[in-house]
Structure formats: C-alpha cells, structure tokens
Amino acid sequence: MKSEPDVYSIADLQRDGHTCWDGVRNYQARNFMRDEMRLGDEILFYHSNAQPMGISGVAKVVREAYPDHTAWDKKHHHYDPKASPDNPLWQMVDIRLERIFAQPLALDALRKVPELKGMELLRKGSRLSVQPVRASEFDTVLKLACKKTK
C-alpha cells in the first residue's frame, strides 16, 4: 500500500496504532482490497513522493473490506458524488502497524535486487496505490530489511 507521508505516514500509523484505509478512488485498487485482502494478511507500507521514497515497514489487515463512508461525505476531500450509503461504490480495509524498518528500503536500492525484478511496485508507470505482492517478493523485502539493521 502506498501513501504520501505528507498525507499519512507510517509514523502516523504508529501514533494511531490502526487506521481505516479510506480515500482509494481507483477501481483496480479497490478490487484488490475487496477481493484479495484477507484478515491477517501482511502489507508492505510504501512512502511515495517522499524523502526517501521506499518501503518503510509492515502492517496487517485487521478488518476486511467495508464501505468507505468518506465517499459520500460532501465535506471530505475524497468526496465522490456517485457514491451514497445505498451505493457505497468505494471500499476500505482497516490495517494495524506491525513494524517500522530501522532503515527504509529505498526505491533505487530495490531496483537493484534481481529477485524483485517482476515486482509491480518497480514496473515503469506503476501507479496503483494498492497492489499485490508475491510471497517470494515479500520474503525478499523482509530479508533486505533484516540485513540493513545489522
């Protein structure tokens, strides 16, 4: 899952403990949350438009997809006139912080890792804010995070 730290950072998640991932307004990203994310699934938390850009930690799904009520809140930044309580349109999951990496794994460093060659995050033009990660990629990322701490 991607987030701009100016908007919501992993430090914010640490402060809050858990949060609802509202504001996703892309169908593909919504579908991944709705159809693929299950209770207990682990999430890589990515900082975009940041210094440094990269994976900053791990979170966990603590509630499966349910309607994103901010979609029909006129005052909300992510308001969508097509959404309503009867037709929620957009969904969100709740996540909880698991750990923050001692050193974030920078995007340019990740690009140099052969095992991550096929990772969606590293694909040119990849813009999905919620995207799948292969188990092997997840393991590789965790190993890199471990190595960096030493």
Added chain:
DNA sequence: GCCAACGTTGGC
C-alpha cells in the same frame, strides 16, 4: 516543475 504513463469522461 516536468512529464510519462496511466485512468476517466463524454461527445460522437
């Protein structure tokens, strides 16, 4: 700030 790579919208 630039711009490539998207996704969405709406006229036809």
Added chain:
DNA sequence: GCCAACGTTGGC
C-alpha cells in the same frame, strides 16, 4: 464502442 481531451500519480 471509439477515442480525444482531460485529470492524476509519482518518479525524476
């Protein structure tokens, strides 16, 4: 259903 115009994302 096509596609041009437009808006957004996000690395650089």
